[in-house]
Amino acid sequence: MIKDIEKKNIVAVQSIRNMIMGSTLMANTSILLCCGLGAMISSTYSVKKPLNDSILGAQGELIVALKFATLFTIFLFSFLFHSLSVRFMSQLSILICTPQDTMSLVTQEYLSDxxxxxxxxxIVGNRVFHTGLPLLLWIFGPVMAFLCSIAMLLVLHKLDFVSRKENTIKVGRDEESGTT
Structure with a gap:
């Protein structure tokens, strides 16, 4: 995109804008979950019995406070990573359309960095957020957290890795059509 910026600058800025919108949505979701956790803490703190006594959960105020503090920290870090990502992408979207000159301080290496x-x-913000989702069910007990963790592992494994069988089928189709 940088080499042929005159023809592809709109595509570059729109792609970066889409990434900014995705990161902003995740950051807003993370901070919304932090607010919800705060509201839950303030509403259940005065109750003598912890929230998860009846569903195989640990009993005691210390364990409940540890659960809420852990979740709050995880979602705050997710918010931080997504906010920093939005900051870098905003700077990139402004600088990518600057004219490329040999004397310019904005180089292709800087934009790539x-x-x-x-x-x-x-990516880190998304991983931290997705780590927090099973732990969110930890409030209700360890069984729900375990089941959600297993489901999350299976889904993320399917999304992250392409199996050899699917890869060979796709390559075979491309060879038949003459495209690569």
Missing amino acids: LMGKATILN
């Missing part, structure tokens, strides 16, 4: 940092922060 910004894109790499933004992408890594987005």
